[in-house]
Amino acid sequence: MSNKGKSFWTETIKTFKLIARNKVGLLGLILVTALVLLSFVGPLLVPPETQAHTDRINKPPSAEHVLGTDFQGRDNLIMVIHGGRDVLLVAFTAGILTTLISVAVGSVSAFFGGRMDSMLMTVTDIWLAIPRFLLLVVLATLIELENIWMLAIFLAIFGWPALARQIRSQVLSLKKREYVEAAQLLDLGAAHIILKEMLPNMMNYIMIALITSMTTAIYSQTGLVFLGVVPFGNNWGVMFSLAYAKNAIYNPNAAASLLAPMGAIILFQLSLVMFSRSLEEIFNPRLRTGV
Amino acid sequence: MTVPLIQMENVSRRFQVKRDQYITAVNDVSLTVDEGEILCLVGESGCGKTTAGKMIAGLLATSEGRVFYKGQDIAQLKGQAFKDYRLAVQMVHQDPYASLNPSHTIYETISFPLKRHNLAQGDEAIQQRARKLLTMVDITPPDDFLNKFPHQLSGGQRQRVSVARMLTVNPSFIVADEAVSMVDVSIRISLLNTLLELKQKMGLAVVFITHDLALAKYFAWDGAIAVMYLGKIVEMGPARRVVDDPQHPYTQVLLSAVPDADLDATLQREPIQLRSMDVPSLLRLPTGCSFHPRCPYFEGEQCEKVIPQLTRLKSGVSVACHLVLREHEADLA
Amino acid sequence: MSKSTNQQTSKSSPPTLSVRNLVIEYQAKRGAVRAGRDISFNLQRGEAVALIGESGSGKTTAGLGIVRLLPENAQIKQGQIIYRRLENGRVTETDVRALNDRQLRQFRWKECAMVFQAALNAFNPVLRISAQFGDTARAHNYLRGRKLKERALHLFDLVRLDPERVWRSYPHELSGGMRQRVLIALGLLLEPQLLILDEPTTALDILTQRNIIDMLKDLRKTLDFSLIFISHDLSLAVELADRVATMYAGRIVELCDVYTTFKNPAHPYTIGLINAVPTLTAHKDRVTSIPGSPPDLIDLPPGCKFHPRCPLADERCRTEEPGMENPTPNHQAACWKWQSARESLAGGWEL
Numbered sequence A: 001m002s003n004k005g006k007s008f009w010t011e012t013i014k015t016f017k018l019i020a021r022n023k024v025g026l027l028g029l030i031l032v033t034a035l036v037l038l039s040f041v042g043p044l045l046v047p048p049e050t051q052a053h054t055d056r057i058n059k060p061p062s063a064e065h066v067l068g069t070d071f072q073g074r075d076n077l078i079m080v081i082h083g084g085r086d087v088l089l090v091a092f093t094a095g096i097l098t099t100l101i102s103v104a105v106g107s108v109s110a111f112f113g114g115r116m117d118s119m120l121m122t123v124t125d126i127w128l129a130i131p132r133f134l135l136l137v138v139l140a141t142l143i144e145l146e147n148i149w150m151l152a153i154f155l156a157i158f159g160w161p162a163l164a165r166q167i168r169s170q171v172l173s174l175k176k177r178e179y180v181e182a183a184q185l186l187d188l189g190a191a192h193i194i195l196k197e198m199l200p201n202m203m204n205y206i207m208i209a210l211i212t213s214m215t216t217a218i219y220s221q222t223g224l225v226f227l228g229v230v231p232f233g234n235n236w237g238v239m240f241s242l243a244y245a246k247n248a249i250y251n252p253n254a255a256a257s258l259l260a261p262m263g264a265i266i267l268f269q270l271s272l273v274m275f276s277r278s279l280e281e282i283f284n285p286r287l288r289t290g291v
Numbered sequence B: 001m002t003v004p005l006i007q008m009e010n011v012s013r014r015f016q017v018k019r020d021q022y023i024t025a026v027n028d029v030s031l032t033v034d035e036g037e038i039l040c041l042v043g044e045s046g047c048g049k050t051t052a053g054k055m056i057a058g059l060l061a062t063s064e065g066r067v068f069y070k071g072q073d074i075a076q077l078k079g080q081a082f083k084d085y086r087l088a089v090q091m092v093h094q095d096p097y098a099s100l101n102p103s104h105t106i107y108e109t110i111s112f113p114l115k116r117h118n119l120a121q122g123d124e125a126i127q128q129r130a131r132k133l134l135t136m137v138d139i140t141p142p143d144d145f146l147n148k149f150p151h152q153l154s155g156g157q158r159q160r161v162s163v164a165r166m167l168t169v170n171p172s173f174i175v176a177d178e179a180v181s182m183v184d185v186s187i188r189i190s191l192l193n194t195l196l197e198l199k200q201k202m203g204l205a206v207v208f209i210t211h212d213l214a215l216a217k218y219f220a221w222d223g224a225i226a227v228m229y230l231g232k233i234v235e236m237g238p239a240r241r242v243v244d245d246p247q248h249p250y251t252q253v254l255l256s257a258v259p260d261a262d263l264d265a266t267l268q269r270e271p272i273q274l275r276s277m278d279v280p281s282l283l284r285l286p287t288g289c290s291f292h293p294r295c296p297y298f299e300g301e302q303c304e305k306v307i308p309q310l311t312r313l314k315s316g317v318s319v320a321c322h323l324v325l326r327e328h329e330a331d332l333a
Numbered sequence C: 001m002s003k004s005t006n007q008q009t010s011k012s013s014p015p016t017l018s019v020r021n022l023v024i025e026y027q028a029k030r031g032a033v034r035a036g037r038d039i040s041f042n043l044q045r046g047e048a049v050a051l052i053g054e055s056g057s058g059k060t061t062a063g064l065g066i067v068r069l070l071p072e073n074a075q076i077k078q079g080q081i082i083y084r085r086l087e088n089g090r091v092t093e094t095d096v097r098a099l100n101d102r103q104l105r106q107f108r109w110k111e112c113a114m115v116f117q118a119a120l121n122a123f124n125p126v127l128r129i130s131a132q133f134g135d136t137a138r139a140h141n142y143l144r145g146r147k148l149k150e151r152a153l154h155l156f157d158l159v160r161l162d163p164e165r166v167w168r169s170y171p172h173e174l175s176g177g178m179r180q181r182v183l184i185a186l187g188l189l190l191e192p193q194l195l196i197l198d199e200p201t202t203a204l205d206i207l208t209q210r211n212i213i214d215m216l217k218d219l220r221k222t223l224d225f226s227l228i229f230i231s232h233d234l235s236l237a238v239e240l241a242d243r244v245a246t247m248y249a250g251r252i253v254e255l256c257d258v259y260t261t262f263k264n265p266a267h268p269y270t271i272g273l274i275n276a277v278p279t280l281t282a283h284k285d286r287v288t289s290i291p292g293s294p295p296d297l298i299d300l301p302p303g304c305k306f307h308p309r310c311p312l313a314d315e316r317c318r319t320e321e322p323g324m325e326n327p328t329p330n331h332q333a334a335c336w337k338w339q340s341a342r343e344s345l346a347g348g349w350e351l
Helices: A010-022 A023-040 A076-110 A114-129 A132-144 A148-175 A177-183 A190-201 A203-226 A234-245 A253-278 A277-283 B047-054 B079-088 B106-116 B122-136 B156-169 B185-202 B212-221 B239-244 B249-256 B263-270 B300-305 B321-325 C059-066 C102-111 C129-139 C145-158 C163-168 C176-188 C206-222 C234-240 C258-263 C266-275 C313-320 C336-343
Strands: B004-015 B023-034 B039-041 B064-069 B089-092 B174-179 B205-210 B226-230 B232-238 C017-029 C031-043 C048-052 C074-087 C090-095 C112-115 C192-200 C226-231 C244-248 C251-257 C325-328 C330-333
Touching: A010 A023, A010 A277, A023 A076, A023 A203, A023 A253, A076 A114, A076 A148, A076 A190, A076 A203, A076 A253, A114 A148, A114 C266, A132 A148, A132 A203, A148 A190, A148 A203, A177 A190, A177 B089, A177 B156, A190 A203, A190 B106, A190 B122, A190 C017, A203 A234, A203 A253, A203 A277, A234 A253, A277 C176, B004 B047, B023 B047, B023 B064, B023 B232, B039 B047, B039 B212, B047 B205, B047 B232, B079 B089, B089 B156, B106 B122, B106 B156, B122 B156, B156 B185, B174 B185, B185 C266, B205 B212, B212 B239, B226 B239, B226 B249, B232 B239, B232 B249, B249 C206, B263 C234, B263 C258, B300 B321, C017 C059, C031 C074, C031 C251, C048 C059, C048 C234, C059 C074, C059 C112, C059 C192, C059 C226, C059 C234, C074 C102, C102 C112, C112 C176, C129 C163, C129 C176, C145 C163, C145 C176, C145 C206, C176 C192, C176 C206, C206 C234, C234 C325, C244 C258, C244 C266, C251 C258, C251 C266, C258 C266, C266 C336, C325 C336
Parallel strands: B039 B205, B039 B226, B089 B174, B174 B205, C048 C226, C048 C244, C112 C192, C192 C226
Antiparallel strands: B004 B023, B004 B064, B226 B232, C017 C031, C017 C074, C074 C090, C244 C251, C251 C330, C325 C330
């Protein structure tokens, strides 16, 4: 009778078919999946580079080293394979946390209005006015960001205000919809109205928010690493940072050491954005039912 | 004497447009609706009928005056008493495309209130009830519709589902705000007939808001019509009487101006000329009687300075017009 | 500025517009939407024809098709649209479908103007009315400057607007009714011989509607143009139409003069429609709905498209789509049962 009867798999396959309707979105999904596999499964298959090989420093791409080698003679391709995990984990975690906080704040603020709204929006505005990245840098030097989880939480704390305002305006416009008014008349309760009446009609928006916060997280992360504030790991950001520090921009042979990590980061961002093109297909009920 | 189900007592509602500017959407309106009664609020756009409807349903607060449900001021209701009121007074909206959540199936839409208020226990009972409600609004066979999404239904069907949803909580009072205006002409009557049947069966009281006078007369055949102009009720009485023998100049003008699908009547009609073509703005209401700048029977000082009160005549019609009240001095109830 | 003292539709002169077997289809994901299926009618000089129908009847599509303003995913698959201009006793024929883009732009507005509902977005919000008139005139190489303003002010006068004030206004400063009148004036700017109005009074107040209807009646007496207006509102037909074309599922199912439409209709749909609209004087027992709803234009039933809702439907109705029958020479009805329809349904929709 209700959708609960359908199995998980039929829904998943159906969703996949819907995504496939938009070619760009499908490509985006494939790329994201590829990068995820590369970064999480790859390291299990390919042993990491643990030592320096002084005999092959800064070699340009060749048959043996497809992406060339870096300033320590390590194979760039292997480095890229091992360097994605941290970046992706931070991106996903920070993205999800940011989205959760901003959706919660934005929808509660818009739904209840009045003083709650004023209060929350004042906090948001103050937060927005602070130059976040600078504060992030300063705080990062004071507090040791020991692991990726702390970094993700940090990024989320600084990232939610921008999205909260957007979510709030979406909810405000949904609040005027007649089916929301009907739900109020039927006394269905604030939780139900926000979670079941409004959110499903905002999924498109929320997913965009998620993707935006993920790309922002990657930028922030790369920036922090570049500034040397985040002392750990051997990820794409670090690769880029070190290559730059070792003057790779002056050495044509070492170009690959800069381009490889940069390319990986850009590819990930791009594939996320491409994937978002398919969101309309998944979340619009009209398109879902194939009308 | 039983207490009326809904009573509005000197209710006004203002909206802030700019820092110092207010519009008075509803201006000192009083009316009562008893159990099982039908009242049509008719008027042109901006007359305040929708705002009045929302205040009855408790979706808007009053700026002045009080709304009573079963004798209690709704602004003072708390807890269970408020909940009872909230469920008892329901609304059917105008736009069939916006009144149902596009992300929910028909079954989900109807089951939410049933589950929330424990009106049916268990999936089986909920399905049964949903089927029954859909049948009551002539959506048959119900099983064909339960799993559909709103966009797969026609406008008329969506309105019926809205009505079914509203019936889940067993209301005793319905505010129908232009409920058939966006539905195809040939099925409007069938939707209204469904509402009338439900009213009969369940003893519902209905306030039907519309700008369509012929529709109002049909729906409120055994009920009452209140004609609103710029936030005030200018004439109120038994529907047929108000339409067949209008007393207030505005009602007369309206009835002579409205395009009617009756060929003979249209050919025989005598148009009434208004004094002025300017439509007054709600920002600056005319002094005295709001209709005086346009009234073809305008008399002078009294109309300009004194606000006419809605007064009941012996015939059962209430009118707010100096001229009419003077002519019927002997007829005052 | 032409004036015709001849109010009668002159049957002797050839019709201003001849539409023959027009077929229009939209491409939707689910399939082809057959919004116009074999639409045929003539419009005489000075005549007003109402295209009356509900959602999915194809009336707006027909209007858009005549001026070739259909959206990209729609196509005129078949049919003929012949427009005849009468000037100084001479008749020039135009095959509208054969016009190229440049000729089409000339045709639109100069010969045939279409006026839509006066939503705010019918205007450019940052331009004054004077500028919008200027743009249109310039696009068609029409009058300029003072002469244009004179003509516009004259038209504003005819449509009962305060000329100077409206000329200088921005669209948002005007009410819905005023905007509608400005659009009508704009439509008449280049002296077209054919005016098409799409839902001219929907969403307007009763008193404003009355004003516009009266104004249109006066216009028809003063100026010389033929009028097609598209609406779901029967009362508009009563007020303005000489003839009424009732449309259902992409086709004209009945075409006759307005008096016959309301007093002696032949097609069950027309009969049902008139009975379904309450009037100020009707008794409530005489009003009945038509059961069911309009068909899906992608998935039309076989035979007569109205048969699922028609109590008179028999085997033939279900399998064979009726052609146009002629109860009288000037009355067409697409129904096998037209002869008995009125009588059989006199007692109500249930037989």
